[in-house]
Amino acid sequence: MAEGTPLLKVTIDNITVQVPAGTTILNAARKIGGDVAPPAMCYYSKLEGSGGKCRTCLVEVSKGSEKDPRPMPKLVASCRTTVMDGMEVKNITSSKVIDARQGVVEFLLINHPLDCPICDQAGECDLQDLSYSHGKEASRYEFEKRIFHKIDLGDKIQLHMTRCILCYRCVFAAEQLTEQREHGVLDRGEHAQIATYIEKNLQHDFIGNVIDVCPVGALTDKTFRFKNRVWFTKPVDAHRNCTKCCGEVRLWMRGDEVFRVTARRDEWGEVKEASNGKTGWICNECRFDKKQVNDWVIEGPTHINRHSVISQGHYETLQKPQEFLPDLMHREPRLIMDIHDVSEVNRTNIDLSEIKGPAHSTDFNK
Amino acid sequence: MSKKLLLEKAHVEGIRFYDVYRREGGYNSVEKTLKTLSPEAVVEEVKKSGLRGRGGAGFPTGMKWSFIAKPEGVPRHLVCNADESEPGTFKDRYLMEFLPHLLIEGLIVSSYALGSNDTYIYIRGEYAWIVDILEQAIEEAKANGWLGKNILGSSFNCNIHVQRGAGAYICGEETALIESLEGKRGNPRIKPPFPAIKGLWERPTVVNNVETLAAIVPIINMGGEEYAKIGVGRSTGTKLISACGNINKPGVYEIDMTISVEEFIYSEEYCGGIANGKKLKACIPGGSSVPILPANLLLKTAKGETRYMNYESLSDGGFATGSMMGSGGFIVLDEDQCVVKHTYTLARFYHHESCGQCSPCREGTIWLDKLLYKLEHGQGKLSDIDLLWDVQRRIEGNTICPLGDAAAWPVAAAIRHFRDEFEWHVNNPQESQIKNFGLAHYADAIQPITV
Numbered sequence: 001m002a003e004g005t006p007l008l009k010v011t012i013d014n015i016t017v018q019v020p021a022g023t024t025i026l027n028a029a030r031k032i033g034g035d036v037a038p039p040a041m042c043y044y045s046k047l048e049g050s051g052g053k054c055r056t057c058l059v060e061v062s063k064g065s066e067k068d069p070r071p072m073p074k075l076v077a078s079c080r081t082t083v084m085d086g087m088e089v090k091n092i093t094s095s096k097v098i099d100a101r102q103g104v105v106e107f108l109l110i111n112h113p114l115d116c117p118i119c120d121q122a123g124e125c126d127l128q129d130l131s132y133s134h135g136k137e138a139s140r141y142e143f144e145k146r147i148f149h150k151i152d153l154g155d156k157i158q159l160h161m162t163r164c165i166l167c168y169r170c171v172f173a174a175e176q177l178t179e180q181r182e183h184g185v186l187d188r189g190e191h192a193q194i195a196t197y198i199e200k201n202l203q204h205d206f207i208g209n210v211i212d213v214c215p216v217g218a219l220t221d222k223t224f225r226f227k228n229r230v231w232f233t234k235p236v237d238a239h240r241n242c243t244k245c246c247g248e249v250r251l252w253m254r255g256d257e258v259f260r261v262t263a264r265r266d267e268w269g270e271v272k273e274a275s276n277g278k279t280g281w282i283c284n285e286c287r288f289d290k291k292q293v294n295d296w297v298i299e300g301p302t303h304i305n306r307h308s309v310i311s312q313g314h315y316e317t318l319q320k321p322q323e324f325l326p327d328l329m330h331r332e333p334r335l336i337m338d339i340h341d342v343s344e345v346n347r348t349n350i351d352l353s354e355i356k357g358p359a360h361s362t363d364f365n366k
Numbered sequence: 367m368s369k370k371l372l373l374e375k376a377h378v379e380g381i382r383f384y385d386v387y388r389r390e391g392g393y394n395s396v397e398k399t400l401k402t403l404s405p406e407a408v409v410e411e412v413k414k415s416g417l418r419g420r421g422g423a424g425f426p427t428g429m430k431w432s433f434i435a436k437p438e439g440v441p442r443h444l445v446c447n448a449d450e451s452e453p454g455t456f457k458d459r460y461l462m463e464f465l466p467h468l469l470i471e472g473l474i475v476s477s478y479a480l481g482s483n484d485t486y487i488y489i490r491g492e493y494a495w496i497v498d499i500l501e502q503a504i505e506e507a508k509a510n511g512w513l514g515k516n517i518l519g520s521s522f523n524c525n526i527h528v529q530r531g532a533g534a535y536i537c538g539e540e541t542a543l544i545e546s547l548e549g550k551r552g553n554p555r556i557k558p559p560f561p562a563i564k565g566l567w568e569r570p571t572v573v574n575n576v577e578t579l580a581a582i583v584p585i586i587n588m589g590g591e592e593y594a595k596i597g598v599g600r601s602t603g604t605k606l607i608s609a610c611g612n613i614n615k616p617g618v619y620e621i622d623m624t625i626s627v628e629e630f631i632y633s634e635e636y637c638g639g640i641a642n643g644k645k646l647k648a649c650i651p652g653g654s655s656v657p658i659l660p661a662n663l664l665l666k667t668a669k670g671e672t673r674y675m676n677y678e679s680l681s682d683g684g685f686a687t688g689s690m691m692g693s694g695g696f697i698v699l700d701e702d703q704c705v706v707k708h709t710y711t712l713a714r715f716y717h718h719e720s721c722g723q724c725s726p727c728r729e730g731t732i733w734l735d736k737l738l739y740k741l742e743h744g745q746g747k748l749s750d751i752d753l754l755w756d757v758q759r760r761i762e763g764n765t766i767c768p769l770g771d772a773a774a775w776p777v778a779a780a781i782r783h784f785r786d787e788f789e790w791h792v793n794n795p796q797e798s799q800i801k802n803f804g805l806a807h808y809a810d811a812i813q814p815i816t817v
């Protein structure tokens with residue numbers, strides 16, 4: 001074994017990995033990847049203190065450790081539970097977990113407006129993915145949903161609180177990326193909301209990152225709002241010399257037009273480290289004000305290997321499930337299936353971003 | 367007559383004030399501790415006493431104290447949980463109102479044992495007048511040399527600070543309490559780390575209930591072993607019970623945990639029987655969070671044995687046929703009470719008090735509330751009862767703090783034991799609005815039952 005800290009062995013869904021002490025179950029599972037990684041709606045590895053709240057990442061610990069093999073009495077939040085040597089964890093191989101997760105998804109959706117057709121996040125929304133992989137087809141909730149008014153947090157960011165799942169990520173982001181956090185969670189329980197108390201502009205060079213960390217469409221970019229559906233835009237990696245941030249971004253283009261600028265995200269939907277090893281958060285100037293192609297040096301199309309409907313064929317490397325997974329799960333993994341296998345609309349031979357103007361059925365019947 | 371350790375002097379005139387309290391033997395335990403015992407020896411006495419936390423969970427106090435981390439150069443804190451907001455629980459209020467010095471005395475000894483130089487009392491905001499009582503008692507204690515620097519010439523320094531809450535039940539949960547004490551939003555923390563390692567301002571902290579800390583005084587005075595002889599099994603010492611509901615004599619009683627539930631409800635010494643000559647229908651024996659029990663299972667366990675007022679006996683049978691000692695909030699329901707309405711009231715409470723941090727509790731408690739509203743108002747369907755069961759099942763155990771469980775358990779128990787009453791509400795929507803379901807087969811309280 002390598003010198004330094006010894007590695008701990010942990011088995012998740014019958015697959016064993018070795019990880020350094022202090023690693024959470026979730027991060028160990030991400031090392032394995034695919035369906036074995038529990039969905040995480042509130043945890044964000046780059047935001048200290050995040051996690052533990054949404055409860056979608058619950059897993060069953062069927063063996064505590066080599067020393068103390070007793071199973072844990074309750075399901076645990078994998079994002080906040082560290083592994084022990086010899087621990088055995090069941091994620092998708094546990095019916096208890098699947099059941100509890102279904103419950104969590106149902107809870108997250110009972111007050112969600114489900115206005116995906118008019119939501120800018122649609123197509124890259126973690127809640128959509130989650131409902132698709134772990135939810136049920138119908139809701140048993142028959143009461144009126146909770147409604148909040150839309151609020152402008154300055155001229156660049158809009159808060160659509162009704163869609164919020166109170167993951168607290170934007171609060172941690174503002175706390176950790178800016179000198180002075182100007183928004184937070186107000187009120188309790190059902191009335192809890194993200195707010196500025198006295199309606200206030202959020203102004204800080206890095207505040208735009210709250211849009212990227214928001215797993216749903218609660219915080220959206222007003223410079224992009226309603227301009228396009230994400231799956232019609234084509235992600236391209238680009239950079240510029242920026243004095244404030246790393247300047248490494250993702251442009252979302254259609255034709256020669258830059259519709260939106262975001263930070264680069266990794267396969268778990270989190271902001272990626274910059275090439276110089278620094279953080280990948282981008283500044284407001286890069287995000288909101290640099291919308292010309294000639295502002296940027298284009299590196300090439302983004303490699304996306306799994307994220308919703310935007311991972312279309314021409315965006316390369318769609319990773320097919322690892323062979324052993326179906327054997328283990330006794331079913332096809334749903335989350336990482338190729339969307340083109342089931343979708344009538346998304347076909348690999350059609351480049352959606354090449355379609356001029358709104359798409360029509362004729363575009364797909366060619 | 368039960369032995370009284372805490373409330374023995376509660377009715378001595380002027381006991382609220384220092385002079386009388388001291389004359390009656392008050393602060394002797396501080397003297398004994400500081401002059402003859404090491405901090406470790408105090409912890410040892412508490413361990414021997416078998417004292418279990420009186421805040422609800424019943425965790426052995428001595429053991430909890432021995433877990434506190436002692437890193438070099440880092441201050442430690444003792445925090446007294448006086449947030450008492452659990453519906454049906456009002457014993458800490460009584461203690462603090464009538465015997466403030468007993469709490470202060472217990473706090474000094476406990477602070478010494480834990481090495482806390484700054485000790486906090488976090489008190490429920492609505493207990494505004496008690497803050498004055500406590501602060502006055504602290505002033506008196508300080509003026510007489512029991513608080514401050516070098517207490518009794520030992521090198522031990524201790525100050526007690528009182529902090530008022532702002533009306534949130536969740537701030538009684540120990541980590542939410544700590545957050546609130548730090549001036550933050552009262553959200554429970556995600557554990558680990560536990561407060562014993564990283565609590566108030568990231569320092570090792572112990573949070574204990576008012577009654578737990580008051581009980582330290584008799585433990586030191588009589589010795590842990592003597593204290594452990596009172597009571598039965600792992601239910602040692604005395605327990606305060608705040609009895610309320612349809613009984614003749616609601617109030618706070620000190621019991622030694624050897625008496626039966628039947629005696630507690632019907633004897634003249636305690637509750638004095640059911641008010642207005644009615645019959646007992648059901649009871650929540652330990653504060654609103656614990657499962658409700660129908661009369662037959664309350665007085666006898668499923669095995670047909672007498673049920674006693676102690677930790678083990680009240681939880682005999684698990685949640686299927688038992689309940690919990692909880693915080694000692696004893697709520698009695700007579701034949702005229704509607705369990706559906708009662709459960710709805712509790713659901714409304716938990717809905718209102720959820721901090722909203724984790725999704726199962728934030729969304730689940732709303733759902734329970736709305737479903738129960740429907741059922742109570744004669745608008746429910748039979749499938750709503752199953753849905754109710756399913757919703758509570760998916761909250762329980764999946765949340766950050768036990769408030770989620772506390773919201774789920776009363777609903778689960780109500781359906782488990784009173785399903786016919788829920789169904790009656792569905793099947794008789796109009797009748798259920800003007801009339802009560804009554805006793806049904808719970809009428810014959812003393813019959814042994816088989817499950």
Ligand SMILES: Cc1cc2nc3c(=O)[nH]c(=O)nc-3n(C[C@H](O)[C@H](O)[C@H](O)COP(=O)(O)O)c2cc1C
Nearest residue numbers: 419420421447449450451538539540574575578768
């Ligand atoms: C929602 C909630 C509310 C609570 N409220 C109180 C309270 O008001 N008073 C209290 O002493 N303990 C309360 N507790 C229990 C505390 O978290 C903690 O267990 C207790 O203060 C420990 O003291 P003990 O060991 O002396 O019982 C509450 C727990 C929860 C989950």
Ligand code: SF4
Nearest residue numbers: 164165167168170214
């Ligand atoms: S606004 Fe978005 S990031 Fe902020 S708490 Fe809500 S869902 Fe999370």
Ligand code: SF4
Nearest residue numbers: 721723724727765767
């Ligand atoms: S269980 Fe309820 S009260 Fe406790 S942390 Fe979660 S939302 Fe807050």
Ligand code: FES
Nearest residue numbers: 052054055057079
């Ligand atoms: S990701 Fe673990 S609880 Fe939200």
